Amino acid sequence: MTRFVSHLLFAIFFVTALSGPASAQGASDDLSAIQDTIAGQIAAFRAGDSGRAYSFAAPTIKRIFPSPGVFMQMVEKGYEPVFRPRSYAFIEQQVIGADDAMQIVDVVGPDGSAWIAVYSLRRQPDGTWKITGCQLKPGVGA
Numbered sequence: 314m315t316r317f318v319s320h321l322l323f324a325i326f327f328v329t330a331l332s333g334p335a336s337a338q339g340a341s342d343d344l345s346a347i348q349d350t351i352a353g354q355i356a357a358f359r360a361g362d363s364g365r366a367y368s369f370a371a372p373t374i375k376r377i378f379p380s381p382g383v384f385m386q387m388v389e390k391g392y393e394p395v396f397r398p399r400s401y402a403f404i405e406q407q408v409i410g411a412d413d414a415m416q417i418v419d420v421v422g423p424d425g426s427a428w429i430a431v432y433s434l435r436r437q438p439d440g441t442w443k444i445t446g447c448q449l450k451p452g453v454g455a
Contacts (some may be wrong), residue, residue, distance in 0.1 A: 323451050326343070330409060342413075343408045343436075343442070344406050344408065346441070346442050347406060347408075347416050347434055347442050348403050348406070348416065349434055350369050350434060350442045350443070350444060351369075351403075351416060351418065351434075352440075353365070353369055354366050354370075354444060355395060355398065355401065356371035358385075358388065358395070358396045358397065359397065363381035363382060363384070363385040364381050366381070366384070366388070367380075367381035367384050367385070368386060368438065369443060369444050370384060370412055370443060370444055371434075371435055371437070371443035371445040372437075372443070374443075374444065374445065374446070391449060392449060393422060393423060393445055394420045394421075394422035394423070394426070394428040394430065394449060395418075395420060395428075395430050395447060395449070396421075397423040398420050398421060398422060398423070399421040399422065399423060399425065400420075400421045401418050401419065401420045401421070401430075402417075402418065402419045403416060403417075404417050404418065404419050405417040409437070412435055412436040413433070413434070413436075414433070414434045414435075414436075414437055414442065415431065415432065415433055415434075416431075416432040416434065417429060417430070417431050417432075418430040418432065419452060420433075420449075420452070426451075426452075427451070427452030427453055428449050428450065428451060428452045429449070429450045429451075429452045430447055430448070430449055431447070431448045431449075431450070432444055432446070432447050433445045433446045433447075445448065
């Protein structure tokens with residue numbers, strides 16, 4: 314595991330410990346919903362479904378990229394490993410407080426290169442999780 318991921322996980326767990334306990338079932342449901350959100354967006358990218366991919370973006374992202382087409386262009390140019398991954402696996406996740414989460418994803422890009430994608434998500438007023446950002450870092454073997 315890279316030093317970046319180790320430090321990130323420590324920070325997540327530290328903040329979470331300060332925020333107090335959560336119900337095990339609620340946390341499990343959240344983690345499943347978070348992974349479903351990311352998997353749904355990746356599936357939409359793979360299918361070329363810009364409207365569906367855009368639907369997983371948080372309002373803050375939609376303000377920056379005001380249409381599905383503009384959003385897809387940005388992802389295709391700057392986030393190719395998650396836009397067209399050969400494979401991906403969820404490795405670490407954490408709900409931080411009541412409404413924020415972080416999900417770390419091990420990604421193999423279309424060219425076979427290894428990446429770590431760190432997704433941030435926020436729970437919306439309707440209870441759904443939306444993606445607020447994704448940071449890519451070279452993974453082991455990259």
